[in-house]
Amino acid sequence: MKFKEIEFIGSYKSLDKMPADNLPEVAFIGRSNVGKSSIINNVLNAKVAKTSSTPGKTQLINFFKINKKFYIVDLPGYGYAQVAIAIKKEWEKFIETYLRERSSLKIIVLLLDIRREPNAHDRMLSEWIKSLPTISPIIVLTKSDKVSRNDIFKNKVRIAKDLYISQHDILIHSSLSGDGRFDLIKKINSLLEPREMPAIEEGESDETNDSDEALL
Numbered sequence: 001m002k003f004k005e006i007e008f009i010g011s012y013k014s015l016d017k018m019p020a021d022n023l024p025e026v027a028f029i030g031r032s033n034v035g036k037s038s039i040i041n042n043v044l045n046a047k048v049a050k051t052s053s054t055p056g057k058t059q060l061i062n063f064f065k066i067n068k069k070f071y072i073v074d075l076p077g078y079g080y081a082q083v084a085i086a087i088k089k090e091w092e093k094f095i096e097t098y099l100r101e102r103s104s105l106k107i108i109v110l111l112l113d114i115r116r117e118p119n120a121h122d123r124m125l126s127e128w129i130k131s132l133p134t135i136s137p138i139i140v141l142t143k144s145d146k147v148s149r150n151d152i153f154k155n156k157v158r159i160a161k162d163l164y165i166s167q168h169d170i171l172i173h174s175s176l177s178g179d180g181r182f183d184l185i186k187k188i189n190s191l192l193e194p195r196e197m198p199a200i201e202e203g204e205s206d207e208t209n210d211s212d213e214a215l216l
């Protein structure tokens with residue numbers, strides 16, 4: 001599936017106002033400033049999510065409807081030190097409620113900065129999303145353009161070890177260069193549209209005929 005029809009649906013600060021059509025949701029989560037909004041723009045090939053070099057830019061849960069089939073959800077970051085404790089707690093509670101209670105949430109893309117060690121919050125989230133039977137986790141290391149090729153590999157191995165996951169389950173991405181974009185799109189597609197049958201079947205739509213390149 002190509003991500004071609006993109007509609008901004010709204011920004012929310014409570015669950016009850018969120019779309020009720022029960023389409024599957026793909027939420028991007030991670031520390032403040034890790035690059036959530038940037039990776040969404042890169043994946044969608046459109047500047048729809050607001051980005052900023054100042055952490056704490058995204059403060060509401062933003063919904064983008066794709067191809068009328070699913071939502072991409074941009075979450076506020078956690079752990080932004082400069083925010084007043086009370087507001088921080090309120091955000092974190094809101095994000096937690098969304099993750100716990102939103103039944104249409106199907107995929108969580110957990111982002112980690114390739115240059116940093118996962119902190120306690122990152123580790124807790126990684127453990128938690130692995131344990132949820134109805135949610136598929138995707139782990140992505142962001143900002144790969146900021147480190148050398150050698151360090152990409154080294155840091156990936158280290159972070160995999162830290163999180164008790166296989167390095168093969170970790171994707172690498174750069175919103176600056178677009179490196180890793182295709183692998184992420186392919187992964188999201190495969191989780192949204194699991195195929196039980198081989199792709200070549202009679203009566204196929206052009207979507208199932210997409211070559212790898214056509215997805216981009």
Ligand SMILES: Nc1nc2c(ncn2[C@@H]2O[C@H](COP(=O)(O)OP(=O)(O)OP(=O)(O)O)[C@@H](O)[C@H]2O)c(=O)[nH]1
Binds near residue numbers: 032053
């Ligand atoms: N070099 C480089 N910079 C990046 C990349 N992704 C994001 N950035 C920069 O990192 C900063 C934060 O990016 P955002 O996408 O706004 O991060 P966020 O996680 O949405 O931040 P909050 O909404 O504040 O939680 C911006 O200055 C981006 O330009 C990347 O892949 N490479």
Ligand SMILES: [Mg+2]
Binds near residue numbers: 036050051058075077
């Ligand atoms: Mg953001």
